[in-house]
Amino acid sequence: MSRLTYRDATPDDLGFVVRLIVDDSVVATDDRPDEPQHPRYLAAFEAIAADPNQRLIIAELGGQPVGTQQLTFIPGINRLGEWRCLIEAVHVAPAYRNRGFGGEMIGWAIAEARARGCGVVQLTSNKKRLDAHRFYERLGFQKSHEGFKLAL
Numbered sequence: 001m002s003r004l005t006y007r008d009a010t011p012d013d014l015g016f017v018v019r020l021i022v023d024d025s026v027v028a029t030d031d032r033p034d035e036p037q038h039p040r041y042l043a044a045f046e047a048i049a050a051d052p053n054q055r056l057i058i059a060e061l062g063g064q065p066v067g068t069q070q071l072t073f074i075p076g077i078n079r080l081g082e083w084r085c086l087i088e089a090v091h092v093a094p095a096y097r098n099r100g101f102g103g104e105m106i107g108w109a110i111a112e113a114r115a116r117g118c119g120v121v122q123l124t125s126n127k128k129r130l131d132a133h134r135f136y137e138r139l140g141f142q143k144s145h146e147g148f149k150l151a152l
Helices: 011-023 039-050 101-115 130-138
Strands: 005-008 054-061 064-074 083-092 118-123
Touching: 011 039, 011 054, 011 064, 011 083, 039 054, 054 101, 064 101, 083 101, 101 118, 101 130
Parallel strands: 083 118
Antiparallel strands: 005 054, 054 064, 064 083
């Protein structure tokens, strides 16, 4: 049984989410953890909240936020119109790491994907995050594709 509870994020959670992302980043960003109510964060939050195929999730332990992840449900033509779930921005607060919460969060996300009829769950992880790669492999994920990005 999971020790965590899950809920959709609210604008008040942006400070927690942005701080986790910045503190856990392996690359320099222009994020502003001291401005979690910045208009760009709020606009992004509103777009996520308004889209039925997006969820920004807060994982809680005893009412305290301990982690976050974003789920995107993607329709596709291939595999007979199969839907997939993209898991992104998975972060656990430093004080709660190495307690199995990350695995619980991913297990919850997989269950949500199944409930939505997805046939595949996918994610990406920065090549520098070797510990994260081992974590995802322990959970059954396979390195099946090479990813590419183009900064605009």
